[in-house]
Amino acid sequence: MKKLSMHEALNLALREELKRDNKVVLLGEEIGKYNGVHYVTRGLYAEFGKDRVIDTPISEESFVGVGVGMALLGFRPVVEMMRMDFSLRAMDQIYNHMAKLRYMSGGHLSVPMVLRGPEGPGPNPGLTAQHGQQLTTLFAHCPGLRVVTPSTQYDAKGMLKAAIRSDDPVVFLEPGPLNNKQGDVGEDDYVVPLDQAEVKREGSDITLIGYGASVALCLQAARELEHDGVSAEVVDMRSIRPLDMRPALESIKKTNHALVVEYAWQSYGPGAEIVARLMAEGFWDLEAPVERVSGQEVPLPYAANLEELSKPQMDEIVGKAKQSLAQ
Amino acid sequence: MSVQSQPSLSGRPSLSAKTLQKYLRQMLTIREFEQLGEREFRNGLIRGYYHSYAGQEAVGVGFINAMDLKRDYIVDHYRDHGHCLLVGIDPSRIFAELFGRASGVSGGKGGSMHMYSAEHHFLGGDGIVGGGLSIAAGVGMALRRQPEDGICVCFFGDGALDTGTFHESMNMASLWNVPTLFICVNNLYSMGTRVNEHSSLSQLVDRAQGYGVKTEQVDGQDVFAVAEAAERIFKYMRQNKRPYFVEALTYRYQGHGIHDKASNYRGVEEEAKWHGRDPIKLLTEYLIAEKVMSGKQIEALRSEVLHELEAKVAEAAAAPLPNPADLTKDVLL
Numbered sequence A: 001m002k003k004l005s006m007h008e009a010l011n012l013a014l015r016e017e018l019k020r021d022n023k024v025v026l027l028g029e030e031i032g033k034y035n036g037v038h039y040v041t042r043g044l045y046a047e048f049g050k051d052r053v054i055d056t057p058i059s060e061e062s063f064v065g066v067g068v069g070m071a072l073l074g075f076r077p078v079v080e081m082m083r084m085d086f087s088l089r090a091m092d093q094i095y096n097h098m099a100k101l102r103y104m105s106g107g108h109l110s111v112p113m114v115l116r117g118p119e120g121p122g123p124n125p126g127l128t129a130q131h132g133q134q135l136t137t138l139f140a141h142c143p144g145l146r147v148v149t150p151s152t153q154y155d156a157k158g159m160l161k162a163a164i165r166s167d168d169p170v171v172f173l174e175p176g177p178l179n180n181k182q183g184d185v186g187e188d189d190y191v192v193p194l195d196q197a198e199v200k201r202e203g204s205d206i207t208l209i210g211y212g213a214s215v216a217l218c219l220q221a222a223r224e225l226e227h228d229g230v231s232a233e234v235v236d237m238r239s240i241r242p243l244d245m246r247p248a249l250e251s252i253k254k255t256n257h258a259l260v261v262e263y264a265w266q267s268y269g270p271g272a273e274i275v276a277r278l279m280a281e282g283f284w285d286l287e288a289p290v291e292r293v294s295g296q297e298v299p300l301p302y303a304a305n306l307e308e309l310s311k312p313q314m315d316e317i318v319g320k321a322k323q324s325l326a327q
Numbered sequence B: 001m002s003v004q005s006q007p008s009l010s011g012r013p014s015l016s017a018k019t020l021q022k023y024l025r026q027m028l029t030i031r032e033f034e035q036l037g038e039r040e041f042r043n044g045l046i047r048g049y050y051h052s053y054a055g056q057e058a059v060g061v062g063f064i065n066a067m068d069l070k071r072d073y074i075v076d077h078y079r080d081h082g083h084c085l086l087v088g089i090d091p092s093r094i095f096a097e098l099f100g101r102a103s104g105v106s107g108g109k110g111g112s113m114h115m116y117s118a119e120h121h122f123l124g125g126d127g128i129v130g131g132g133l134s135i136a137a138g139v140g141m142a143l144r145r146q147p148e149d150g151i152c153v154c155f156f157g158d159g160a161l162d163t164g165t166f167h168e169s170m171n172m173a174s175l176w177n178v179p180t181l182f183i184c185v186n187n188l189y190s191m192g193t194r195v196n197e198h199s200s201l202s203q204l205v206d207r208a209q210g211y212g213v214k215t216e217q218v219d220g221q222d223v224f225a226v227a228e229a230a231e232r233i234f235k236y237m238r239q240n241k242r243p244y245f246v247e248a249l250t251y252r253y254q255g256h257g258i259h260d261k262a263s264n265y266r267g268v269e270e271e272a273k274w275h276g277r278d279p280i281k282l283l284t285e286y287l288i289a290e291k292v293m294s295g296k297q298i299e300a301l302r303s304e305v306l307h308e309l310e311a312k313v314a315e316a317a318a319a320p321l322p323n324p325a326d327l328t329k330d331v332l333l
Helices: A006-020 A044-048 A060-072 A083-096 A136-140 A153-165 A214-227 A246-255 A270-285 A304-309 A314-326 B017-042 B059-064 B081-086 B091-098 B133-144 B159-164 B164-174 B205-208 B223-242 B267-275 B278-288 B295-318 B326-329
Strands: A003-004 A024-030 A053-055 A076-080 A114-119 A147-149 A170-175 A182-185 A197-201 A206-210 A234-235 A239-241 A258-265 A289-296 B071-077 B152-157 B180-186 B212-221 B243-247
Touching: A003 A006, A003 A083, A003 A246, A006 A076, A006 A153, A006 A170, A006 A182, A024 A060, A044 A053, A053 A136, A060 A076, A060 A083, A060 B164, A076 A153, A083 A114, A114 A153, A136 A147, A136 A170, A136 A258, A136 A270, A147 A153, A147 A258, A147 A270, A153 A170, A153 A182, A197 A214, A197 A246, A197 B081, A206 A214, A206 A246, A206 A314, A214 A234, A214 A258, A214 A314, A234 A246, A239 B017, A246 A258, A246 A270, A258 A270, A258 A314, A270 A289, A289 A314, A304 B326, B017 B059, B017 B081, B017 B091, B017 B223, B017 B278, B017 B295, B059 B152, B059 B180, B059 B223, B059 B278, B081 B091, B081 B267, B081 B278, B091 B295, B133 B152, B133 B164, B152 B159, B152 B326, B159 B180, B159 B205, B164 B180, B180 B223, B205 B212, B205 B243, B212 B223, B223 B243, B278 B295
Parallel strands: A024 A053, A024 A076, A076 A114, A114 A170, A147 A170, A206 A234, A206 A258, A258 A289, B071 B152, B152 B180, B180 B243, B212 B243
Antiparallel strands: A003 A182, A147 A239, A197 A234
16 A cells, blocks of 8 residues: 555556456546646656647547547547536437447447546635536436545545446546545555445444545544444445445444535436435435535536535534534 | 539440440339338338339449449448348348338347348448448448458438538548548438538539548439449549548438429429430430340339349238337347
8 A cells, every 4th residue: 555646546557457458448528638628647658658648729528529439439538528517518428429339339339438537626726617617417417327435645646547447438536625635545456346335434423424524524534423422334436337336325324324425416416316226225214304515506606605615514514414413 | 623514425336235234223222122112111111211213223233233342331321221222132031021020130129220131241331420420431341451442432411511520531541541432422402402502512513522531423323324333433433542431412202201202392393304305214225225225125024123122021011010029129228
């Protein structure tokens, strides 16, 4: 194990996979000579050259399409969105082609590619409305896409390696707020399964459920609740599509209370889906309605105080956890 | 280029009688296939959309015969039945796809616009105008990294020139020396809108300028002209590893899709004028004039083709529906 930031962990995954399989190619804006706006591709252009680490024009729709075309012929493109917000430009390729070609072709074709990039308000503040959105919901809605998001540096490396080796297209969402945060990363060639949620902290009184950057909020809330004698379990969903509900359902058998925390806008989002499935499959284990804390449903504002208020609030998380337990 | 001012074919004495007969058989097969398809659409066997290739046969025949499908690939648009026939997919599997049967080329999951066959290097069939352009650039990127000097051919209509991705794809294909041939099949109408009402320039080939890519126009009614251009262009592309843009001037006899009554917006006079330069008529006139085939032989060939296709329709119509369990197969849920 060594201490690495999230972007260093992702960089290591890319480096190892580029070395392992010469069908892996990277495509994106400023990923090569410039070394990547969020440092994820740092040093890879120098090491692997311009045919493996391909700098693209600002043509999101079409370089995602180039990735699809290369994947159809057996390459494993990893396409970076400088910010996930820019994927909106590429939605035709993502939704209508990348996600659907295997099905529409009756299984003739497959698209083994990864679409990756940072989402949400971070790492730096002040990203504002078109650069700091959390668009998980849009990808999570679409059959044919595998949608994953790591919350630890260790998972980031192992999940990205697994994503590159997946024969299905993967949308790999990197939590912007965690990009520069450090944590333990394995130095061996390990992969983390893409379809398994994981308990990140054990507890017995309430289950806090998060994904991506909100897992850190859940862990912090668990520590605060501990001061008040509440033992919170934290489940990291990791895979948004497909959802692995098993650890959360197991957890509520023990805790009988649950709270879902997410940066995304609440309406119709992954949190809504998680709550619906808890109700459908775990209703009789619950002693109180599942609580939810989400990002404010506003475009990400600029002013520091407003930006802060737009994120899920710690006092609200702790407060709703206690409120649930009081019922 | 004014296509309609040229009354007859450009002439191609170098083609063997066997090749000429193959071209005719292929063009007749496509024409009869589309007529049977339209019949079965009206009979209710085919649902949804149906984009007929009738009238445009010389474009596909000229280009696809010049390809080497052991190493080359096609990324097509929704008007794809004719191209499926030309790459050698069994007509019964194309009809079966149109009828939504398990034996269809896409297992019944694609339909008219979404035919795929990895084995035939046929990568669709795409329902989004301009949707295949960047994929074709990507296929070209992949081919450029392989030793076989393969080429990707991308067919699309005049309407696709109006999408942003056309310009993005041309730019990247040129920037990265991608061997993708972009063939704009200009049948004069972007759905129901005439080219002069959707394009800022009347010569579409001019809209492909600006990317350092070689371009040319070809008379898409003249199978010899298309075949000549195709052979020359593929040779250039294999040698130079460069993209290329062609505008093929042609006409579709049906509307954009089968529901679309084209004479409402383009007038019967224009249609009659183009029927006067029908690609099959021009070829048969040439074959008769050059005594390659007699009129009687040509009619016999047409009947033979039709008879064969009728058997394929029957075969497809008798094929089973997809297994309900296949509803959730081939997609990550």
